[in-house]
Amino acid sequence: MSTLTADRIGLSLSGNRVLDDVSFTFRRGRVTALLGANGAGKSSLLACLAALRTPDQGAAMLDGIDVRAIHRRIRARAIGLLPQAADVHWDVDVATLVELGRLPHCGRWGQTAADREAVQRALAATDMTALAHRGVERLSGGERSRALLARVLAGEPDWLLADEPLASLDPAHQLDVLARLRSEAMQGRGVILVLHDLHLAARVADDAVLLRHGHVVASGPAQEVLTAPLIAEAYGVEVEVGVTPGGQRFILPIAR
Amino acid sequence: MTRLNTLLLAALLIVCCLSVAAGKVAVPWEAWTTADPRSIIIVELRVPRTILAILVGAALGLSGAVMQGYLRNPLADPGLFGVSSGAALGAVLSLYFGFAAQLWLLPAFALAGAGATTALLALIAGRSGSLILFTLAGMIITSIAGSMTALAISLAPTPFVSSQIVAWLMGALTDRSWDDVKVALPLILLGSAVLVTTGRSLDALTLGEQAARSMGVAPGRLQAKVVIGTALAVGAAVASAGVIGFVGLMVPHLVRPLAGNRPSAILIPSAIGGALLLTLADILVRIAPTVSELRIGIAMSMLGGPFFLWLLIRMRRRLA
Numbered sequence: 001m002s003t004l005t006a007d008r009i010g011l012s013l014s015g016n017r018v019l020d021d022v023s024f025t026f027r028r029g030r031v032t033a034l035l036g037a038n039g040a041g042k043s044s045l046l047a048c049l050a051a052l053r054t055p056d057q058g059a060a061m062l063d064g065i066d067v068r069a070i071h072r073r074i075r076a077r078a079i080g081l082l083p084q085a086a087d088v089h090w091d092v093d094v095a096t097l098v099e100l101g102r103l104p105h106c107g108r109w110g111q112t113a114a115d116r117e118a119v120q121r122a123l124a125a126t127d128m129t130a131l132a133h134r135g136v137e138r139l140s141g142g143e144r145s146r147a148l149l150a151r152v153l154a155g156e157p158d159w160l161l162a163d164e165p166l167a168s169l170d171p172a173h174q175l176d177v178l179a180r181l182r183s184e185a186m187q188g189r190g191v192i193l194v195l196h197d198l199h200l201a202a203r204v205a206d207d208a209v210l211l212r213h214g215h216v217v218a219s220g221p222a223q224e225v226l227t228a229p230l231i232a233e234a235y236g237v238e239v240e241v242g243v244t245p246g247g248q249r250f251i252l253p254i255a256r
Numbered sequence: 257m258t259r260l261n262t263l264l265l266a267a268l269l270i271v272c273c274l275s276v277a278a279g280k281v282a283v284p285w286e287a288w289t290t291a292d293p294r295s296i297i298i299v300e301l302r303v304p305r306t307i308l309a310i311l312v313g314a315a316l317g318l319s320g321a322v323m324q325g326y327l328r329n330p331l332a333d334p335g336l337f338g339v340s341s342g343a344a345l346g347a348v349l350s351l352y353f354g355f356a357a358q359l360w361l362l363p364a365f366a367l368a369g370a371g372a373t374t375a376l377l378a379l380i381a382g383r384s385g386s387l388i389l390f391t392l393a394g395m396i397i398t399s400i401a402g403s404m405t406a407l408a409i410s411l412a413p414t415p416f417v418s419s420q421i422v423a424w425l426m427g428a429l430t431d432r433s434w435d436d437v438k439v440a441l442p443l444i445l446l447g448s449a450v451l452v453t454t455g456r457s458l459d460a461l462t463l464g465e466q467a468a469r470s471m472g473v474a475p476g477r478l479q480a481k482v483v484i485g486t487a488l489a490v491g492a493a494v495a496s497a498g499v500i501g502f503v504g505l506m507v508p509h510l511v512r513p514l515a516g517n518r519p520s521a522i523l524i525p526s527a528i529g530g531a532l533l534l535t536l537a538d539i540l541v542r543i544a545p546t547v548s549e550l551r552i553g554i555a556m557s558m559l560g561g562p563f564f565l566w567l568l569i570r571m572r573r574r575l576a
Contacts, residue, residue, distance in 0.1 A: 050470050076472035083466040089328035090462050090517040103460055104472045151463065155471075 002028050002063050004079075004159055004190060009048050010057030011041075011214075018044045019055070019214045026207075028158065028190040031181060033201040033222065036211035037235050042194045043084065043163055045211070049192065050081045050161050062159075076104035080157030084164045084194075086148055088136045094147045095132040098122055101154030122154035125180060142173040149177060159190045166200060178204045198239070198251040202226050210234045226251060260514050264528040268310070271535045275306040278539045304434045309538045310531040311437070312429070312497045315444045315489035317530020318523060320504020321511075322451045325458035325519030326482045327390055331567065333505035334490045337390070338397030340501065342373025343494035344425060345401040345408075351421050352408045363439050363495035370491030373397050374483040427498030427553020429538050440496040447488025448527065454481050455520030462519065500553045502560020503530050509567065 004026040011019040019041045026032050026049075034042040047053040049060045051067040059066045067075060080101075088097065101122065102115040123129045126146040131139065139147060145168065152160060165181070166174045182204060185191045195201045201208060201222070208225040210217040212234045218225045231239050231251065240252045276298060316334065323332040334340050346369025347362050355361040380393040405425070412418035457478045460468035469475060493500070510533075511525040534552070537559070541550040 047466075052466060052469055072474060073472040076470060079470065081467065081470035083464060083470070085464055085466070087464040088462060089464070090519065092462065092517045096516070096518055097462075100459055100463060100471070103456060106456075148463070161470075 002158060002190075003061075004049060004192075005061045005064075006045065006049065006058070007061050008058035009045065009055040009060065011044055011048060011053060011055045013044070017214055019048070021058075022209075022211070022214070022216055023058075024209050024216065024219050026159075026190050026192055029185055029188050030206040031185045031191040031193065031204050032207040032209065033205035034192065034194045034209050034211065035198065035201055035225075035234070036217075039213075040211040040234070041214040042211055044214075045209075046081075046161055046163055046192065046194050049159075050079055051075060052081070073104050076157075077155065078157055079159045079161060080152040080155045082148060082152045082160070082162040082165055084167070086145060086168075088144070088148075091135045091137045093133050093135050094128055094139070094150075095119065095123070097136055097147055098128070098132075098150045098154045101151040104155060118156055119154050122150040125153055125183075126150040127176070141168050142170060145169060146173070146177070149180065153180075153184070157189070159192065160184055161192045163194045164196060165193060166195065166197065174200060198226065198231065198235075198253075202241075202249040202251050223249070260511075260525055261528060264525060264532060268528060268532045268535065271532055271539070272306055272310070275309065275535050275539050276302045278302075278542050300433065301431070304437045305429050305432050305538070306535060307437050308432050308440060308496055309429055309535040311440050311444045312493040312500065313503060313530040313532070313534030314527040315448060315493040315530070316500065316503035317507040317533070318448055318451050318527040319486045319489050320506075320530070321508040321519070321522050321526035322454055322458065322482060323486065323504065324508050325461065325522075326454070326478070328461060329391070330509065330571070331391075331505070331564075333502065334486060335499070335501035335504065336398070337377060337394030338373045338401060339370050339377075339486055339490045340494055340499050341398045341401035341405070343367070343370035343491045344499050345369045345405050346372075346491075347424065347495055347498075348405050348408050348421050351417060351424060352412060354413075354417070359435055359439060363443070363492060366495035367443070367487060367491035369401075370494065371483070371487035373401065374487050378479050378483050424498050425553075426551040427500040427556075428549075428551045429497050430549055430551075432496065436496045440492045443492035444489050447485045447490075447492065450481050450485035451489060452523055454478060454485070455523050458519035458523075498553055500534070500556050502556050502563065503534060505567075506560055506563050507533055509563075 006022050006024045009019050009022045022045060034045055036042050044053065048055050054068060062070060062078060098119050102111065102118060105115060123132055126149055128146055128150050131143060136144060136147065149165065165177055169177060178200065181191050205222040207220060208222040209219040210225050210230060217234045218230045226241065228239050228241050236256065237253045238255045240254055243249055279302060319334050323334060323337065324330055343366040346365035350362045350365035376397060377390065377393055409418050409421050412421065457473045460471045460473045465475065507529045508522050508526045511522050511529050515521045515525045537555055538552055541552050541555050544550050
């Protein structure tokens with residue numbers, strides 16, 4: 001079974017201890033949420049897992065190998081990252097944007113049939129096929145984030161890392177994207193999400209890692225992590241954890 | 257894409273024929289092969305001049321396209337970011353010290369100048385990838401190089417040297433010989449070869465630096481390619497034709513509506529388009545009814561300045 005592991009990761013950025021002794025084994029086929037208040041170290045942990053930052057202690061390991069030691073193209077095929085900043089600097093059309101996701105796979109001489117199929121699948125999965133030839137600058141915010149998600153999906157990575165994939169989406173699209181990420185996990189990918197919204201985390205996550213000031217407060221199955229006392233410790237707020245009549249868990253902040 | 261390149265190449269071929277035919281002295285067909293003295297005008301002046309226009313135009317167009325893709329800034333241009341000024345300063349210094357007699361010294365100085373400015377630019381703003389920082393750094397480097405150039409002119413040992421520097425700075429393809437081609441050709445080909453390999457990474461940068469890195473782009477390698485390629489191509493272009501601005505700015509914009517906005521798709525068309533534009537402009541300055549020949553560097557600035565302003569006005573809403 002393939003794993004992505006944070007092995008006692010420590011990271012300092014300009015003198016601040018951003019991550020300290022963070023360990024967790026992420027598993028494929030599951031959605032794992034990285035949670036915590038602003039500045040808790042969620043995005044830094046994601047950056048270490050994606051080999052965008054080098055921890056000064058410990059390492060992120062893919063199947064037992066330090067991610068930094070894996071050749072960048074091979075790593076790019078295994079780990080797909082959807083960064084928070086959703087910049088698209090040139091007004092390319094959606095299909096071209098999604099094709100960029102195939103760059104780690106492409107040979108020197110252009111696309112193969114497999115590349116084209118993967119792009120079509122990614123467009124279909126995000127419901128963007130009809131907009132394939134529209135320029136990025138004429139998309140709505142929600143359409144743009146779906147196009148960017150399609151870009152990552154087109155790369156067919158084993159691991160899908162996303163930083164706040166739900167920010168700037170309306171509730172309907174939030175649910176759509178969550179359902180898409182869920183089904184990616186069902187297909188055997190490992191999905192790791194930085195989330196702000198506890199409520200959505202409770203809805204989508206199988207596992208959760210709760211961070212506070214760079215330390216792991218709790219980690220493990222989401223039900224065990226997303227409890228009122230642990231959330232109070234990590235966020236400094238009182239919450240009500242409940243279950244809707246439909247059986248959906250919800251988390252409601254009540255007071256500081 | 258390939259059709260566009262074919263069309264551009266066909267246009268370039270036609271313009272080349274015109275360029276060999278155009279000039280103050282009309283050379284009839286029958287004078288070409290025989291021992292007619294006028295054939296020297298063709299073989300020793302117009303053909304190398306045309307080849308040089310193609311090389312310089314291609315170098316400027318391609319490096320403009322690469323810089324725009326690398327900086328993700330449609331206003332980028334080797335001239336605006338101090339690369340040309342750095343190359344010019346290097347060349348001016350070699351003129352100042354009277355090194356220009358040796359064929360390789362002026363280009364070597366120009367290359368060193370271009371390399372030093374691009375490296376400085378990369379050093380100041382490189383890692384952050386901040387466009388504002390890069391633009392400001394480029395402007396400041398341009399003005400420093402400009403003031404040093406002015407200093408060299410004012411301190412020139414003889415009036416002859418200072419007029420030589422001024423004339424050279426204005427940029428021209430007049431009276432170039434096969435020697436100039438011999439120097440420019442290998443350097444520009446090498447630089448262009450380096451620049452063309454950046455296409456895939458430039459595409460990935462469309463999604464920002466983080467995403468590009470996660471897609472397997474090595475930022476250091478890419479930066480080295482951009483710096484070395486630009487320094488070689490622009491340095492050699494400036495060394496052989498002086499400062500010719502705005503080609504690298506204009507051509508990618510003219511090509512984009514035809515080739516699409518993907519950075520890699522405009523590299524080759526920008527190179528051919530740059531060659532086309534400069535060869536055409538060089539024909540126009542030659543046949544223009546002016547007393548002495550209009551300098552192509554001045555002509556391009558007169559064309560490029562308004563183009564840049566028009567671009568700014570069009571982009572005003574997006575930049576604000």
